[in-house]
Amino acid sequence: xxxxxxxxxxxxxxxxxxxxxxxxxxxxxxxxxxxxxxxxxxxxxxxxxxxxxxxxxxxxxxxxxxxxxxxxxxxxxxxxxxxxxxxxxxxxxxxxxxxxxxxxxxxxxxxxxxxxxxxxxxxxxxxxxxxxxxxxxxxxxxxxxxxxxxxxxxxxxxxxxxxxxxxxxxxxxxxxxxxxxxxxxxxxxxxxxxxxxxxxxxxxxxxxxxxxxxxxxxxxxxxxxxxxxxxxxxxxxxxxxxxxxxxxxxxxxxxxxxxxxxxxxxxxxxxxxxxxxxxxxxxxxxxxxxxxxxxxxxxxxxxxxxxxxxxxxxxxxxxxxxxxxxxxxxxxxxxxxxxxxxxxxxxxxxxxxxxxxxxxxxxxxxxxxxxxxxxxxxxxxxxxxxxxxxxxxxxxxxxxxxxxxxxxxxxxxxxxxxxxxxxxxxxxxxxxxxxxxxxxxxxxxxxxxxxxxxxxxxxxxxxxxxxxxxxxxxxxxxxxxxxxxxxxxxxxxxxxxxxxxxxxxxxxxxxxxxxxxxxxxxxxxxxxxxxxxxxxxxxxxxxxxxxxxxxxxxxxxxx
Numbered sequence: 107x108x109x110x111x112x113x114x115x116x117x118x119x120x121x122x123x124x125x126x127x128x129x130x131x132x133x134x135x136x137x138x139x140x141x142x143x144x145x146x147x148x149x150x151x152x153x154x155x156x157x158x159x160x161x162x163x164x165x166x167x168x169x170x171x172x173x174x175x176x177x178x179x180x181x182x183x184x185x186x187x188x189x190x191x192x193x194x195x196x197x198x199x200x201x202x203x204x205x206x207x208x209x210x211x212x213x214x215x216x217x218x219x220x221x222x223x224x225x226x227x228x229x230x231x232x233x234x235x236x237x238x239x240x241x242x243x244x245x246x247x248x249x250x251x252x253x254x255x256x257x258x259x260x261x262x263x264x265x266x267x268x269x270x271x272x273x274x275x276x277x278x279x280x281x282x283x284x285x286x287x288x289x290x291x292x293x294x295x296x297x298x299x300x301x302x303x304x305x306x307x308x309x310x311x312x313x314x315x316x317x318x319x320x321x322x323x324x325x326x327x328x329x330x331x332x333x334x335x336x337x338x339x340x341x342x343x344x345x346x347x348x349x350x351x352x353x354x355x356x357x358x359x360x361x362x363x364x365x366x367x368x369x370x371x372x373x374x375x376x377x378x379x380x381x382x383x384x385x386x387x388x389x390x391x392x393x394x395x396x397x398x399x400x401x402x403x404x405x406x407x408x409x410x411x412x413x414x415x416x417x418x419x420x421x422x423x424x425x426x427x428x429x430x431x432x433x434x435x436x437x438x439x440x441x442x443x444x445x446x447x448x449x450x451x452x453x454x455x456x457x458x459x460x461x462x463x464x465x466x467x468x469x470x471x472x473x474x475x476x477x478x479x480x481x482x483x484x485x486x487x488x489x490x491x492x493x494x495x496x497x498x499x500x501x502x503x504x505x506x507x508x509x510x511x512x513x514x515x516x517x518x519x520x521x522x523x524x525x526x527x528x529x530x531x532x533x534x535x536x537x538x539x540x541x542x543x544x545x546x547x548x549x550x551x552x553x554x555x556x557x558x559x560x561x562x563x564x565x566x567x568x569x570x571x572x573x574x575x576x577x578x579x580x581x582x583x584x585x586x587x588x589x590x591x592x593x594x595x596x597x598x599x600x601x602x603x604x605x606x607x608x609x610x611x612x613x614x615x616x617x618x619x620x621x622x623x624x625x626x627x628x629x630x631x632x633x634x635x636x637x638x639x640x641x642x643x644x645x646x647x648x649x650x651x652x653x654x655x656x657x658x659x660x661x662x663x664x665x
């Protein structure tokens with residue numbers, strides 16, 4: 107993260123793709139476990155590998171060397187006397203010369219101590235550093251940062267001879283992946299040095315936090331003295347780390363009659379009197395949070411309310427689901443204490459914390475997040491939690507209720523439409539005027555009355571009908587002569603009908619006796635046309651077919 111850039115500009119450097127699957131991912135994390143990572147300085151004191159060789163030679167660089175083969179940077183390992191016995195820059199050092207020895211750690215580490223030693227060279231060496239400065243770099247920064255202690259000192263006391271190692275514990279740990287040793291001297295001198303770094307890997311993942319600068323109160327400035335970011339014109343701190351994440355908790359002091367009783371302990375605290383204080387925290391990757399802990403002075407009388415929100419991209423923060431309220435009957439004793447707020451497993455890379463002050467001085471010395479990366483698997487918590495998780499806001503409840511109501515109405519509407527369509531299918535006829543009848547029908551046209559009837563008693567008429575017919579058949583029926591002749595087959599599929607050559611006339615034996623040939627006078631020799639025929643079988647296709655029927659009397663021979 108760039109030094110001196112506003113927080114909202116910094117987060118735009120590497121925007122995250124906002125993907126909807128992240129919601130599903132966070133949901134799956136609810137069943138995962140996670141290891142809590144908090145900075146514990148007592149367990150962050152290990153040598154990082156200059157002496158042991160864990161830091162490879164290619165990861166030790168220098169601005170220059172007097173002789174690369176004998177006093178190059180690869181020989182700057184503490185308590186190791188090989189070749190020339192140390193690293194020596196090509197020029198002598200004074201207040202204006204800038205030379206450095208650089209160590210690359212690759213991963214981000216917390217540096218708690220540094221150690222230096224001069225060049226012994228088998229008893230022949232005479233060079234050692236008297237002072238030096240530290241510079242460091244971590245991912246996201248655009249320039250190297252020079253280390254400053256609580257009192258803004260940049261010079262660190264080094265050695266007084268060529269063989270004695272001097273180890274210094276830093277006021278504020280350095281969070282970095284690269285570290286430079288910059289030798290310094292008030293007077294021109296030849297300088298050579300060997301070094302070691304102490305600390306641990308930075309597993310908490312915090313890269314920067316932003317907040318308002320501390321305020322004056324009772325004649326004392328309660329400010330973040332070791333903050334390594336930038337400060338804008340309004341006093342807002344952005345893009346750095348400092349006292350609130352240095353692993354050290356503040357000691358107790360009194361504010362009696364407007365006077366600070368212990369200035370040394372007071373320097374460990376950052377304080378505000380404004381009613382609302384906002385903190386922004388940026389992590390190296392998306393993490394799964396379970397708790398936030400604040401080391402606060404007299405929390406029961408200074409904090410009225412705290413709210414925590416989370417974001418994946420730094421611009422769109424979630425609804426505030428985690429809140430802490432001060433209870434009137436709080437039994438927390440005055441003095442320094444941890445205030446812990448449980449978080450119901452929230453995913454995010456950015457965290458926004460809003461604290462409402464009661465109007466008194468709000469003092470915080472340390473902030474800790476209990477979190478793990480997205481793939482950790484065990485949740486370990488110790489110590490009691492105070493505070494609570496608030497219920498969702500009314501706005502959130504109404505939003506959910508409205509969505510559920512809309513879903514219910516849509517489902518009800520679809521059900522009603524489906525039922526009505528099914529009822530229409532049940533009540534509507536299974537045929538239309540453009541469809542033929544679903545089974546074979548036998549229709550007789552009475553020449554005397556001009557009526558068209560459906561033959562329903564098919565068993566009685568079976569000897570005279572076409573038993574193999576699978577479609578509608580029309581017959582000419584003479585009630586006087588008791589005779590029937592087939593004149594049309596499948597009328598719905600025929601546009602014009604001609605007399606069938608094979609048409610035959612059969613006496614209707616069940617009705618009357620056979621008629622004689624002389625009885626054919628009832629049929630005229632001219633063409634007969636029947637119009638406006640009506641049928642008991644109300645089928646439009648049959649009406650259409652009957653209106654096109656042309657009945658031709660049969661000759662005696664054809665009968």
